[in-house]
Amino acid sequence: GDLDAVAVLAEAGADAMLRAPGSAVRWFGAAERLLPGDAAPEQRVELLLPRARALAANGHLRQSHDDLLTCLGLIPGEAEAQRAQIATTCAGVERLLGRHDDSHERLLATLAALRDRTTRDGVTVMLELAVDGLFRADPPSVVDWASTALRTSRDLGDRPLVAASAAMLALGTAVAGNIAPAQTGYDEAAGLVADLADAELAERVDAAAYLTSAATYLDRYDDAVVVAERAL
Numbered sequence: 001g002d003l004d005a006v007a008v009l010a011e012a013g014a015d016a017m018l019r020a021p022g023s024a025v026r027w028f029g030a031a032e033r034l035l036p037g038d039a040a041p042e043q044r045v046e047l048l049l050p051r052a053r054a055l056a057a058n059g060h061l062r063q064s065h066d067d068l069l070t071c072l073g074l075i076p077g078e079a080e081a082q083r084a085q086i087a088t089t090c091a092g093v094e095r096l097l098g099r100h101d102d103s104h105e106r107l108l109a110t111l112a113a114l115r116d117r118t119t120r121d122g123v124t125v126m127l128e129l130a131v132d133g134l135f136r137a138d139p140p141s142v143v144d145w146a147s148t149a150l151r152t153s154r155d156l157g158d159r160p161l162v163a164a165s166a167a168m169l170a171l172g173t174a175v176a177g178n179i180a181p182a183q184t185g186y187d188e189a190a191g192l193v194a195d196l197a198d199a200e201l202a203e204r205v206d207a208a209a210y211l212t213s214a215a216t217y218l219d220r221y222d223d224a225v226v227v228a229e230r231a232l
Contacts, residue, residue, distance in 0.1 A: 001036040009034070010047060017054055024054035041074035048074075049086060056093050065093050084110055084121040088128045095135050104132050123149045123161050127206070130168045134175065142172030160204035163192040167210035174217035186214050193227065205231050 013027035028051035035044060052067035068090040075083050087110040094103035111117060111125045126149035133141030146169035153161035170185035193201065193211055201208060208231035215224035 002034055006031045006034050006047075010050075013047075013050060013054070017050065017057075021054040021057035025051055025058060025060075028054065041076075045071045045074050045082070045086075049089070052093075053089065056096065061093055061097050065090065065097065068093060080114060081121050084114065084125055088125060091128055091132070095132070100132070100136055104129075104136065107132055118152050118155065120156065120158060120161060123153050123156070123158070123165065126152070127164060127168055130172060133172070139172055139176035143169065143176060146172050159192070159196060160200050160207060163189065163196055163201075164204040164207035164210060166192050167207050167214060171210050171214040171217065174214050179218070182214070182218060186211070186218055186220070189214070190223065190227075201230070 009027050009031035013024045013031065016024040016027060028047050032044065032047040032051065035047070048067045048071050052064045052071070055061075055064035055067065068086060071086045072083070072090065075086060077083070087106055091103040091106045091110075094100075094106065107125055107129050111122065111129070114122055114125070116122065117126075126145050130142045130145040130149065133139065133145060146165055150162065150165035150169055153165045166185065166189035170182055170189045173185050174182035176182075189207075189211055193207055196207075208227050212224045212228045212231065215221070215227065
């Protein structure tokens with residue numbers, strides 16, 4: 001029940017996340033065990049969610065999935081943004097487990113549950129559905145979801161989301177074998193990513209990941225290396 005100790009352990013977990021996810025798992029787990037029994041569900045989620053991500057990064061996918069399901073059970077239905085965040089993370093782990101149908105259905109249900117799809121949360125789920133199309137070898141689905149995400153993010157005026165959506169659209173078009181439009185889309189997405197300040201790109205570093213993959217599909221390997229190094 002020592003909340004000061006919980007805060008110190010949580011900070012240690014956050015500091016270890018990128019370089020030592022195994023250590024992060026232990027720190028977050030220790031913090032979660034110290035929470036009092038009557039702790040608010042949101043407090044427990046704040047520790048379980050990063051632990052789930054650290055578990056996944058360390059290859060412990062089933063344990064990560066269990067934590068994420070626990071988080072979804074703790075989050076109230078009206079907390080749309082947090083529920084969407086956890087659900088997309090859970091869908092990503094399900095993909096890594098080879099449970100592609102579960103991942104696909106979870107993402108569709110999450111999008112359907114949003115009161116307004118034309119939000120950052122909606123675009124995030126759309127981009128995850130585009131990734132889902134890649135894993136299910138369905139290029140038309142990738143292009144459709146990425147196109148919808150791009151239109152919506154432009155309406156929102158969210159530069160990092162626009163860049164991520166454009167990069168995913170270029171990747172989906174390249175995977176579909178439509179090389180000429182993929183080249184054009186890549187050039188547009190590369191310009192959008194280049195125009196982002198590092199702090200903006202850090203908000204959606206997946207934009208650089210999608211762009212790197214698109215460059216690789218288009219045999220633009222030098223470009224791929226430059227974008228990937230910036231992302232790192």
